[in-house]
Amino acid sequence: MRVITGIARGHRLTAPEGMDVRPTSDKVKEGIFSAVQFELEGAYVLDLFAGSGQLGIEALSRGAKHAVFVDSSAKSIRCVNENLANTRLSKQAEVISRDSYDYIKLTAAEFDIIILDPPYRHGHIQKILPLAAKKLRSGGLIICEYECEAGVPEAPEGLVLRKTYKYGKINAAVFCSPVSEEDEE
DSSP, X not given: OBOOSSTTTTOBOOOOSSSSOOOOOHHHHXXXXXXXXXXXXXXXXXXXXXXXXXXXXXXHHTTOSEEEEEESOHHXXXXXXXXXXXXXXXXXXXXXXXXXXXXXHHOOOOEEEEEEOOOSSSOHHHHXXXXXXXTEEEEEEEEEEEEGXXXXXXXXXXXXXXEEEEETXXXXXXXXXXXXXXXXX
């Protein structure tokens, strides 16, 4: 597992040991970030269910301004901090040890890009997507990674499904929040 491109390109990343974390393959990561490459510059990113932090770190490496990493596992939090230090991206990041549902319900922060890559086979995407939609800035994106058996998540109110991608047994969906009329002026 490595950072694919950007300022931290080629840096190796570690993942917590055990079955709780399922690192995203380079192929899937490249596909996801190719799809959103023009929205990354200067973005505020939220990486929920962060695991190793590789998706948020990839966003920072590709030009995101700041990323918040949230995970409830102490192993994952240690790993995210280690990976941020290794890639020299710690100053652009905030790492929070907390349940992702609690965080998204209680934070006052809003984000340009929210990454959802929760544990599979628990229905997390469909449960947390409406909560995440409320924390998305106008014109923002939510990237969801999920197992193909789960089917495409339903777009919550205020979001539009922009595109879906299939990578073997892994699917990804990108939802967008339309730009409000006030933001266009």
